[in-house]
Amino acid sequence: MSLFDTHQEDTDDEEENNVNEQEQTDSADVAFVAKLKSSRTLASILKTIDFADDAIFCALTTGVKIIVEDKQCVQGNAFIDTRVFDSYELVRQVRFRFHLETVLNCLNIFGVPLDPVTHEPLPTNVAVQIHYRENQTHPLQLYLEEDGVITECLIKVLDDTDTIDFDFQTENIVSKVVFKASGFKEALSEIDLKADCIELFITQDVPHFRLIANGCGGSTSVDITQDSPVMDTFLCTEPVHNRKEIDQKCLENLKTIVDVTSTRIVLSSSWRFFPKSRAKVESSFKQIGIDPLLGWTSSRGKTRVDEIYHWLKDFDNKTIHEDIFITKWIAIDDMDLFKLDAKRMQDHFVMTMPLNGITEETIKEAIMLLS
Structure with missing residues (x-):
């Protein structure tokens, strides 16, 4: 065998080894x-x-x-x-x-x-x-x-981000309703979902499930009974009535915090995205004697904590008539912001529960952190 042939054979073996190594790496x-x-x-x-x-x-x-x-x-x-x-x-x-x-x-x-x-x-x-x-x-x-x-x-993929862990309790469930998506979507199209107030009723008696939207133009409602083809599962051990609006007692408790600490409010909840919702907040504040909103956070950042810190960074007291300097601040939220970013929310967060809102305990904790 010639030297050339031997060299060619060695080269072929080397290429085959490289291919095998590449396949193993892949x-x-x-x-x-x-x-x-x-x-x-x-x-x-x-x-x-x-x-x-x-x-x-x-x-x-x-x-x-x-x-x-x-x-x-x-x-x-x-x-x-x-x-x-x-x-x-x-x-x-x-x-x-x-x-x-x-x-x-x-x-x-x-x-x-x-x-x-x-x-x-x-x-x-x-x-x-x-x-x-x-x-x-x-x-x-x-x-x-x-x-x-x-x-x-x-x-290409993006950097991973934390997601909210919605810890839905599996115990003490008083009602559970499962709809077929297409049918429920059609039913929802019959009411004004941007109304000022939406009421939800779940009862053991007919109509079983009812949504009522109350707005400036009047009220619209949709009823879905247990035997409707739209409904897949229905469980109700006791009547449920939820109303999406600002709770007066929570508003009074918020005013207590504001009065004692001389604070101003920046809106960071999802209400900030809707002009009608912001107007409703402003109207409620005016009725009870709370100063108008100082502003609201934007959607910059990956988390609500990021959004709050962006607002703090961008805040410029020269853009308003009053001389406001931020020395202390807190966020009151039913979303666990401390879990999102414990370091940045340390001594800046008071958590509430969705069902209770701002309670006496919330008042005490908020005043302590702002004092």
Whole structure:
């Protein structure tokens, strides 16, 4: 054998070893692989919670959980059991944040064919395989196949963020109602959800479930009985009546805090996003003798704590007529801001309970922190 042939053989062996090493490296990076026969299944599920820019993807031993959260006051969860997938391999648990619209565009990259008469989506045979590879520039990889044509989508992921843990108690449940989504959506379209006050009734007697919206233009209501095709599950051990409005007792307790500590109020709850809600707060303050809002936080930042600190940083007393200098401040909220950021909320947070609001205990704690 010639020297050239020997060298060529050695080179071939070296290339083969490099390929094997690369395959082993790629295999080591793979943390999660799953396959669905229809990409539309995943796209349809994502569309149901498409109300924010980003989503959290969690690959668990039981399936995939996708979390969408908006302003840390609304959260949507979608869970896809492992049995839904045609194949599901989880090397280690995965959690990352991704841009929702980007993934939806990738899943629909072949388009959505519509029936020419009904304009309903037609069945497709686009399969999708999901890979998550660690230590990659584009760790999320989608492979879509239709009629032998394979499209590879390489997607960058975003830094993970904490989500609110809504600790719903499973004990002492007095009522539980489960609706079929499409029917309930149609029922809600009959009332004004932006009304000043929305009342919820759940009773053991007909109509069983009632929503009433009260606004300047009058009242609208929707009733859903237990035997309605819209209702899937109904449980009621005692009547429930909730009314979405400002509680007068809580307002009086807030005034006590303001009067004792000479503080001004900045709105940081989700009410700040709606002009009518802010106007209602201002009106309630005026009636009880609380100074107008000093302002409200923006949506800058990943958490409500970030939003508060952005407001504090941007605050400029020169923009208002009064000389206001911030020496001490607190946040009163039924969202656990201390859990979100214990360091920054230390000595700045008083937590309330959704059912009780601002109580006598809240007053004492708030005055202590502001004194």
